[in-house]
Amino acid sequence: TQLLEQSPQFLSIQEGENLTVYCNSSSVFSSLQWYRQEPGEGPVLLVTVVTGGEVKKLKRLTFQFGDARKDSSLHITAAQPGDTGLYLCARWVAGNMLTFGGGTRLMVKP
Amino acid sequence: GAVVSQHPSRVICKSGTSVKIECRSLDFQATTMFWYRQFPKQSLMLMATSNEGSKATYEQGVEKDKFLINHASLTLSTLTVTSAHPEDSSFYICSARARSSGNTIYFGEGSWLTVV
Numbered sequence: 001t002q003l004l005e006q007s008p009q010f011l012s013i014q015e016g017e018n019l020t021v022y023c024n025s026s027s028v029f030s031s032l033q034w035y036r037q038e039p040g041e042g043p044v045l046l047v048t049v050v051t052g053g054e055v056k057k058l059k060r061l062t063f064q065f066g067d068a069r070k071d072s073s074l075h076i077t078a079a080q081p082g083d084t085g086l087y088l089c090a091r092w093v094a095g096n097m098l099t100f101g102g103g104t105r106l107m108v109k110p
Numbered sequence: 111g112a113v114v115s116q117h118p119s120r121v122i123c124k125s126g127t128s129v130k131i132e133c134r135s136l137d138f139q140a141t142t143m144f145w146y147r148q149f150p151k152q153s154l155m156l157m158a159t160s161n162e163g164s165k166a167t168y169e170q171g172v173e174k175d176k177f178l179i180n181h182a183s184l185t186l187s188t189l190t191v192t193s194a195h196p197e198d199s200s201f202y203i204c205s206a207r208a209r210s211s212g213n214t215i216y217f218g219e220g221s222w223l224t225v226v
Contacts, residue, residue, distance in 0.1 A: 042114075042203050042217030043154070088153060096159060098144065098205070098215060103153040 003027070004089055004101030012107045013079055021074045021104045023089035028069045030092070035100075037086040046074075079108045112138050114206050116218035123225055128192045131221045133204030139184035140206035144215065145177075148201040160187055194225040 005024045013019055023032065031050045035043035047056050049065035049072060056063045060083075062075040076083055089101040113136040123129045133143060142161050146154040158174075160166035160181035168174045178190040187206075191198055203220040 040201070040220065040222070042205070042220050044217070045214070048214075086153075096142070097156055099156055100154045105151065 003093065003099055004091060006087075006089060006101040006104050008104060009102060010105045010107075012109065015080055015108055015110050016078050017108075019076050019079055019106070021076075021087050021106070022071065023073070023101050024071045025091070026070070030069070032065060032069075032072045033090045033098075034063055034072070034074055035088045035090060037088060037103075039085075043088055076106075079106075081108045081110050084108050112136075112206075112208065112216045114140075114204065114216045114218040116202075116204055116221050118221060119219060120222045121224070123194055123223070125195055125225055126193055128190055129194055129223060130188055130190045131202055131204075131223070133187045133189070133206070133218050135185045135206045135208070135216070138206075138208045138216075140187070141184065141209045142207045143181055143187040144205045144207075145179060145187075145189050146203045146205070148203060148220075150201075154203060157189075191223065194223070196225045199223055199225045 007022045033048045034046045037043040047063045052069045053067045054065040060077045064073045084107050087104045090098050093099050115134045117132045121129055144159050145157045147157050148154045156169050157172045158166040158168045158179050160179050162181050162184050166179040176192055181187040201220050201222055205215045205217045207215045
């Protein structure tokens with residue numbers, strides 16, 4: 001059972017479109033991280049959100065942490081083929097284990 | 111930034127043999143290392159957590175006698191898949207946390223294991 005539920009599981013869009021990926025949990029978490037992983041490589045940390053309602057921007061990526069700290073979203077504006085990859089949300093459990101959501105596989109077609 | 115290196119990046123072994131994967135923190139001391147397994151088109155599943163000098167803590171469903179983890183020094187952890195079978199074929203990823211890095215961990219590049 002995933003502590004973190006991500007949706008959608010797979011997304012295929014055209015270059016230039018916008019998209020949003022969601023990460024939900026039934027429990028409150030103190031912080032949440034978003035990673036991006038390309039095939040055959042380890043995940044790369046994009047951002048950590050800590051405060052309820054927090055919004056962070058990384059170029060065309062906007063990350064939001066829900067007010068109740070049970071959910072988070074990642075919005076990509078004007079997606080590009082280089083954004084293709086597996087997007088993972090993750091949280092620390094018991095302060096000592098980083099567990100991942102099921103992931104959203106994004107494909108951006110030129 | 112901090113670098114974590116895995117070796118080998120790809121390995122093919124025969125069914126029934128054992129294979130060792132190394133995870134090294136190159137420029138920091140890793141007090142805790144984590145091993146994940148990732149099947150194609152799936153997310154990362156935590157296998158075990160190891161602290162330097164102590165036995166690894168395995169997640170439920172992971173056979174500790176099959177997946178031997180050793181964290182003998184602050185810069186090296188190894189995962190040995192014993193008596194490998196084709197169903198063990200997967201992408202194995204390690205990550206490391208430094209004493210001073212809080213909740214920031216650094217991932218290795220991953221190791222592809224194919225058991226034939």
